Amino acid sequence: MRARAAALALYFATGCGYGAVSVEGSFDGERFAPTGTVFAVVDAHVEEARPGGGVAVIDRGDPTLQLFFCQPAIDPDVDFAGLGGSEIAQLRDEVARGDRVVLRDLSTSTLAAGVRLVADAGRTDFALLVLAGNPPIAASDSYAELRPLGRQMSTLLTIERATVEEGGQVAGALAIARDRAADQPANTATGSVTLRFDAPILHERIGESNLRVLGF
Amino acid sequence: MRTRAIAGALTAALVLGGCGYGDVAFSGDFGGRAFRPDGTAFGLVDALERLPELKPRDPARVIAVASFAAFDPTADQEQLPGSELTDLRHAIEVSDWFSFWWRDRQQVVAGSAFADVVLIGDSDGRYVDSDSTATGRSDGFQARFGVARESLSASASYADYRPLGTRAVVTVHLAEVDLGTGGQLRGNATFKIERLDSDPADAATGSVSGEFSAPLVGERIAEKNFDTLDLYGQFEVSR
Numbered sequence: 001m002r003a004r005a006a007a008l009a010l011y012f013a014t015g016c017g018y019g020a021v022s023v024e025g026s027f028d029g030e031r032f033a034p035t036g037t038v039f040a041v042v043d044a045h046v047e048e049a050r051p052g053g054g055v056a057v058i059d060r061g062d063p064t065l066q067l068f069f070c071q072p073a074i075d076p077d078v079d080f081a082g083l084g085g086s087e088i089a090q091l092r093d094e095v096a097r098g099d100r101v102v103l104r105d106l107s108t109s110t111l112a113a114g115v116r117l118v119a120d121a122g123r124t125d126f127a128l129l130v131l132a133g134n135p136p137i138a139a140s141d142s143y144a145e146l147r148p149l150g151r152q153m154s155t156l157l158t159i160e161r162a163t164v165e166e167g168g169q170v171a172g173a174l175a176i177a178r179d180r181a182a183d184q185p186a187n188t189a190t191g192s193v194t195l196r197f198d199a200p201i202l203h204e205r206i207g208e209s210n211l212r213v214l215g216f
Numbered sequence: 217m218r219t220r221a222i223a224g225a226l227t228a229a230l231v232l233g234g235c236g237y238g239d240v241a242f243s244g245d246f247g248g249r250a251f252r253p254d255g256t257a258f259g260l261v262d263a264l265e266r267l268p269e270l271k272p273r274d275p276a277r278v279i280a281v282a283s284f285a286a287f288d289p290t291a292d293q294e295q296l297p298g299s300e301l302t303d304l305r306h307a308i309e310v311s312d313w314f315s316f317w318w319r320d321r322q323q324v325v326a327g328s329a330f331a332d333v334v335l336i337g338d339s340d341g342r343y344v345d346s347d348s349t350a351t352g353r354s355d356g357f358q359a360r361f362g363v364a365r366e367s368l369s370a371s372a373s374y375a376d377y378r379p380l381g382t383r384a385v386v387t388v389h390l391a392e393v394d395l396g397t398g399g400q401l402r403g404n405a406t407f408k409i410e411r412l413d414s415d416p417a418d419a420a421t422g423s424v425s426g427e428f429s430a431p432l433v434g435e436r437i438a439e440k441n442f443d444t445l446d447l448y449g450q451f452e453v454s455r
Contacts, residue, residue: 045374050414053335053345054382057374077370085306086299166373205372 017073020198027149027178028189032132034069034099039076040170040199041066041207042108065106065164067174067199068211071098071133076202080213088213095214098133101174101195102216103157111162111170120154128155129216130176150178150190164201171198236286238400239429246380246409247420251363253312255286259401259430260438261321266455275320279438280401280430281447284311284364289433294444305445310365314405315451316388319356321395329389332359336382337452340365343384344452352385359386360451361407381411381421395432402429 019038026032044063050056072094080088104127106117117125132149154177161171174195180188202210238257245251263276285307287293293301318324333350334343341363346353363380366372385408392402406425439455442448448455 047339050382052412052414053347054412054415055336055339055379056414057339057377057379079368081310081365082367085302085304088306089299089302203371203373205374205377206368206370209368 018075019200021069022196024194024196025192027191027193028147030132030147030149030189032099032176032193034071034101034195036071036073036098037076038067038069038197038199039207040068040201041204041211042164042166042201043208044204063108063164064104065108065111065170065201066207066211067101067103067106067170067197068216069099069101069195069197070095071100076207076210078210079206080210092214096133100129100131100133101176102129102131103127103174104129106157108164111159111164113159113161115159117157117159118155119157121152126157128153130155147187147189148184150188151181151184152179153177154179166201166203168201169198170201173197237288237290238282238431240282240426241428242405242424242426244422244424244426246363246422246424247378249363249366249380249420249422251312251361251407251424253282253284253314253361255284255311256289257282257428257430258289258433258438260433260435261395262439263321263435266439275322278318278321278324278395278401280316280428281313281451282315282428282430283308283313289441290437292437292444293441301444308445308447309450312362312364313450314359314361314386314407315447315453316405317358317360317453323356324390324393324395324401326390326393329387330354330357330359331385331387332357334359334361334384334386336380336384339379341380342450342452343386347383357388358453359388360453361386362450379416379419381409381419382415383410383412384408385410398432400429400431402427404428 017036021035021038023033023035042063042065044060045057046060048056048058080091106126119126119128130153156175157172159172161169163169175192177192178190180190236255240254240257242252259278259280261276261278263273265271265273285304287304293304331352331354333347333353335345335347337344344360346358388403388405390401390403394400404425404427406423408423409421411419411421
């Protein structure tokens with residue numbers, strides 16, 4: 001356990017986190033708190049196989065922004081792929097155990113203060129992945145107490161500030177509403193959580209590499 | 217359990233300490249990027265096919281492998297504790313390595329020379345695609361190699377990104393060949409990375425060369441370690 005703590009200290013911040021996230025609301029009392037880390041990456045380049053061999057790195061044209069939230073406090077300025085294999089495995093486990101949100105394909109040409117973007121059943125301004133973590137359970141916990149989260153989701157992203165460049169920042173609020181789907185049980189947890197965030201924009205190469213290492 | 221702990225401690229020491237197995241002494245660089253697969257070098261004679269059933273491989277092939285990661289290829293790496301095995305797999309994946317594959321052991325004699333032309337298969341610096349259109353390649357010989365992944369700083373940008381040249385010419389000259397038990401392959405190798413017309417003007421080129429000595433390891437332990445360490449996948453060659 002001591003060795004594990006020492007290894008994690010290499011890249012886990014001491015609780016102050018990376019970026020800033022606060023949470024309002026819950027899903028019927030079920031906490032959702034990807035508050036340890038938030039950062040953004042502007043995806044401006046793409047790798048393409050060239051006819052005749054090799055790989056070219058070319059400008060994407062319309063850069064997109066990715067926004068990443070996770071529960072543990074990690075330092076994305078560290079090159080994760082340069083860590084040892086078992087440290088990477090620990091890092092992935094820690095991130096996978098907690099709540100996470102990933103927004104992709106946000107067109108940077110539309111990002112400005114006051115912009116409101118939506119992802120729900122009818123409109124998709126961005127791609128969204130919301131993953132609830134796995135809180136610890138006790139030996140006496142049973143499935144009877146298990147409350148599924150509402151699957152019917154709608155999200156509203158409101159941009160308050162945006163300096164869309166490497167080293168810049170994007171700040172705003174992400175409201176996630178969960179409703180019960182028709183085939184879900186009556187005790188399904190529903191409600192709304194709002195994440196207020198201020199996300200540093202990482203340099204693209206390390207940001208994308210680290211997201212790949214984390215499996216995103 | 218004690219054996220396992222000792223094996224684990226030994227491998228950890230090898231990975232970190234660079235004690236090594238076999239010998240590789242290269243010099244030169246690819247536009248400032250070194251290539252030093254000098255932690256482990258070994259060879260094997262692949263005389264048996266394992267699937268669908270064990271039977272003689274005709275002809276037997278010969279393989280030489282080297283990696284910057286230092287480990288003992290005569291020890292069963294599957295017996296390592298999980299975290300150490302994960303460390304070793306990752307170290308092999310991201311550091312310098314090469315592999316040479318001869319289709320027929322009859323080709324592998326002292327004084328012989330071989331060449332292959334390979335193309336980079338991805339931006340991770342792995343030259344794993346033989347250029348079937350190139351001239352000067354030796355029949356029945358395949359070279360594969362990977363240049364260590366670049367370490368990224370927080371401010372690394374694509375504006376500063378300097379890719380490796382797409383094409384590489386690998387030549388090998390064998391000075392000593394003993395394919396019997398306890399034998400070895402010894403010779404020298406040159407890895408020359410070139411720029412294609414379609415490469416960016418600043419693509420890194422250069423040449424690395426030097427001597428290698430790869431002691432032969434028993435086929436069964438070597439192939440089990442290939443499986444355990446996913447070396448077939450890394451080298452993109454068939455079992």
